[in-house]
């Protein structure tokens with residue numbers, strides 16, 4: 001138990017899917033008042049349990065809609081599980097939808113402070129790290145321009161530079177190894193690789209089995225929100241390959 005840094009315990013995540021078709025807000029409110037709106041229970045995750053020890057790198061495999069992103073969001077704390085619990089030890093850095101949390105009206109600089117605060121960093125800490133973040137992002141004078149005028153690659157670069165300024169205990173990656181242009185990609189892969197070398201614990205979602213085999217030592221397969229395989233990356237990728245060929 002000593003080295004366990006992540007414990008996912010019987011996690012279930014339910015979304016309410018409206019079974020009605022409503023065309024506008026007015027119709028929705030009327031139907032809602034008349035109690036004509038019914039919801040279909042839908043569990044994107046059900047009874048998901050596993051543990052990760054320090055330094056383990058878990059690949060999460062599964063077909064479209066299996067619940068992979070939902071699981072990462074629950075672990076990152078973006079979504080609250082309907083049932084069960086997630087316990088983490090140390091700082092969790094989610095590299096999910098990079099830059100999605102930016103306020104477009106504000107400049108890159110202002111967003112460094114806003115986004116940093118969202119990730120739990122103090123103003124003093126960000127002030128100390130500001131130059132380093134700016135340098136890594138390679139945004140130059142664009143840092144004083146509102147984010148609404150950034151390209152998607154520029155936003156992702158800034159998001160990555162802020163999120164990885166600390167060394168986290170747990171790193172959550174959702175196919176973000178492809179942010180920015182080739183040059184930035186090389187740089188960001190190196191930063192992630194340095195974290196790997198220092199023994200960070202990783203959760204990684206990818207549709208590329210090759211990438212999962214290269215980066216991870218353990219894997220799980222999700223199917224309709226359930227874990228159907230859990231083991232070494234070799235064992236689990238063999239099961240997944242079989243599924244792919246069916």
Ligand SMILES: Nc1ncnc2c1ncn2[C@@H]1O[C@H](COP(=O)(O)OP(=O)(O)OP(=O)(O)O)[C@@H](O)[C@H]1O
Pocket residue numbers: 015016044062063064065066067068069070071
């Ligand atoms: N906010 C939400 N409201 C309702 N349903 C949702 C919501 N988020 C996800 N879902 C549903 O939960 C299921 C799992 O979605 P999720 O994005 O976790 O799948 P995934 O395994 O990451 O898929 P993909 O490989 O396509 O990225 C899907 O059926 C999706 O429609």
